[in-house]
Amino acid sequence: MPLQYLTKTLFILFLILVNLTGQSSDNVSIVTVGQHKIYKDQFADRYIDYLLATGIKDNIVVREAILDNMINEILLYYYDDNEALFSDVEYKKELAWVEKQSVLAYLKDQEVYAKINVSEKEVRQAFARVNEKIAASHLYAPTLEEAENLYKLLEIGVDWDNIAAQVFTDSTLRNNGGYLGYFTWGDMDPAFEDAAYSLKIGEISKPIKTSNGYSIIKLEDRNPHPLLTEYEFQTKKSKLEGVLSIKKKPEYEKKYLKSIFDESKYSLSEKSLDNITTYFGFSDIGKKENSYQPNSNETCLVYDGKKYSEQFIIDQMLQIPDYHRTKIISKEILKQAIKGILLQNLLYSEAIKKDYIKNQLVIDVADKLKMQVFLKYKMQQILSDIKVSDSLLYQYYANNLESFKSLNEISIQEIIVDNKLFSDSLIIMLEEGSDFGKLAKEFSLRDFSKKNNGIIDYAPLSKFGFLKSNFWEAEIDEIIGPIELQGAYGIFKVLGKKKGEPKKFENINKNDIEYAYKNDFRKTIREEYLENIRKNVSVRINRIVLNSIDILTQSTN
Template sequence: MKTGIFLIIIIFSCLSGFHFSQAEKNKTLAIVGNHTVTLTHFENRYYNYLISTGISDNIVVRRSILNNMINEILLYNYDSNEEVFSSREYLKELEEARKRTILAYLKDQEIFAKITVTEKEIREAFTKVNEKISARHLYAATEEEANKLYELLRIGVSFESLASQVFTDSVLKNNGGYLGYFTWGDMDPAFEEVAYSLKVGEISPPVKTAYGYSIIKLEGKVSHPLLTEYEFQKKKSHLERVLKIRKKTPSEKDYINSVFDRSKLSFDEQSLKNILVNLYKSNEIESGNIKNHTLQCVTYKERIYSQSDIEKKLYELPSYHKGRINSIETLRAAVEGILINEILYNIALSKGYDKAEPVLSMYDKYKKNIFSKFKIDAITKTANLPDSTVFNYYKNNISIFSTENELNLQEILVSDESLADSLLNLINNGNDFGELAKRYSLRQWSAENNGIMGFAPVSKFGSYGNTFWDSKVGEIIGPIKIENFCGIFRVLGKTESQPIDFDLIKEEVTKAAQFEMQTGIIKDYIELLHNKVNIKIDENLLGSYDIAG
């Protein structure tokens, strides 16, 4: 959505960089019906906007920000909002924001505020910042894969040989996993800690990083020849902040491990499968029509949660969270996260953090943000666009409302490149493609059909889609390396894109047109509210006060 004078810019400020007397701060800048905008309210918003955008102060920007504040008051206090306030999703997001704010404050007070950095750590960081190292590495997604690679290195297999197998990136694949020179702060903290501890030529055991596992070989070190105490003191405060930031994630993990014992957590796999089915098949959880399933689902310490208990907790999640649950693994992680947050939330309540002023202030800002999002969505969806406008939008964007180009391919998929080359020679010498596919292709469902895949959108073929589409019917393409496989393909047929009948997708076109025209829709809607409510602005005060203080 484009921003403009009639649109809402949700920018809230926790800081104020202006300095006025108390009398000036309490001056009324605008009156909107029975509501007022004081200079102090405006300065908070305006200061944050200037800082976040880098825009220079001027009267046009001042007036625009004030208009946005007026628009927010109009939408919240002088319009019918029953649709928003009664929305289940709106209420869920409010509650989720309230809990998130309380938990964030808990982490600030119980974890981040207690992080310390020693003089020794700062000096070590200073040394590392002034030292460049070069390394190569091997990547593995799992610890088991990493251990296998490490054993191969120990028996003499070279980095270069293994890198050519584990990397898909062409550079790392061909240069033995060489990363070049880097310095402290450039890489994953766990990776750096191990890399800086190695001697030149030394190889590390598998290292757990944020992305998987790495085996590191240090190739070289280049140190700054002369480090002075003066330089250290200049950088000390900055390095201390960086070290504290780097300690946040491990400190948070340590705290969670101290209050949540994963060894006491167990799941019933069948119950999890049932929940996943309900999430995406019957839609029971989304509708809130949760049946009373007594099947034991989760056990944590002495507490037993039934399938219904877990489904109710999932139902309370906003839809954007539920949308990420697409497998047993992500469901298990979601349930674990819910249980951890419940424990942390109860700790926060016991300490009275839900009543802390910073929590109440931040939650109030979240509430306004969430309301504006839902309100704008409601206005846009209920906008009545003439059929002629919708149809013109359809005609002007016909490519969006058309079927995709489709391809029918015949394939042979094998794991060995030399076998793929041999099969291609057989095909070129007149052997039947379908018979070879039935005999050698690894994709069972297509092999059983002589390698014929059936028509599918070009996008389904990923980065090779355009290559296949640009080929002639009957042409052979390949062998093509696809991950750990080699494929040979024949183009059997093409179906070009066709417009979808307007009447079949009128609702979809209407929604797209509403979204595209959202700026104008919101502008017109707010103008109507402006005409209904008495608004007074102190233009002299808006233009004359000194932001420099």
């Protein structure tokens, strides 16, 4: 589960659980599954969770579907053979991970979000801005140094439009002086908005840091609402307070983290970093290599006078679930991961001091997330254990030839340079008829393509990463770019494309066909698997209780 999704899930669960706190204890059971029961309050908790998350209205069909899911969970967890799963190292590791993340999410909720303060003045200012459209132009730069250079050009009198023509690759912004048109509060990056709304018409800001880089902003016009009433303000006040609280979250998070972690007290050994990199390997840091044995006496990092050994850091990293750890594919990412490990430990210590680990809301959220982890691994186990005959696989292959094609391939030409303004100049030269290959040979930084006039022969489209869609959708001989590439800038030309062709059955790895088959029929496989368990377990549903639950009352008690 990705971290961003996990954080969002945790937050929703906490809100739901807070709403349910104080709910009356009602031990009327809805279902008996073998020796286990599902009670009315348990169902209401789960059902309200689902309604709030999806926006679906209460109806008996959805009630039965949610109840059926709860029954299936009991069948899979208590009435199937889970000995191998419960002893699986990665499964246990992920359970411990979500339990820890539940505690950290509650810490953030209580120590950061609960302390966000929005003043009356801020709400009124937001109300005014929501009802005022402004128009602005901007000059963009990826770094502060480049932005300050642009600002100096403006100070010495260089024309705004001339600078815009140089900094933008987008033809519209290049030709209109970076004009963005009219927008209102909430439409743009928060830092950009705050700066723009604070300007007078015609005034130019200094470089402003945004989420995408730096902008120099010029306010072009204001279009305020002619008449605003106190009644309108009061009706929108609550919503505006919520929006302002969300906008303030990053600021409060940074402030809290600074109170926990002092960067000046942190130091990392480059030697140990190299050793740990060797131990895991760049190609797949989730898999242990034997080329280096960790030294428990070798200090990896020091924080606030406390030393942490290489062995400690490696042990901590091995506790991270594989789906997170395999994302650590470079020394630089590893460096950030080690700092993250320390920070999480410091935050977890704070949570323990405050007894958040024993909080019932935290325990309930952790239990729900643990069940999600169980169901994920259980489904993997079910699919892995199912055997599919060769005849069925061939029939599936014949009906899905498009899914078993060779990879799409593409050939391109590239020019890679390290300067944005120079890349823009090259684009102009190409538009004026300069030869792409000669420019690549003379200026491109990447040796292996430079030697071949920038030509990269046919390769699978997937090899081109985030650029693959740009290349595949482009016309032959179309120029693309400049595109920023981790501090460099790329200009590309599509030379040719090859569409994938269906492969012969005997040339395809059987495991690949089986994986695709099981993925397509996973719902059917799961239902058949559950049906076999149900044959041996008594399931009794009290539909009178199910139908009579007053969800509105349950959610407000």
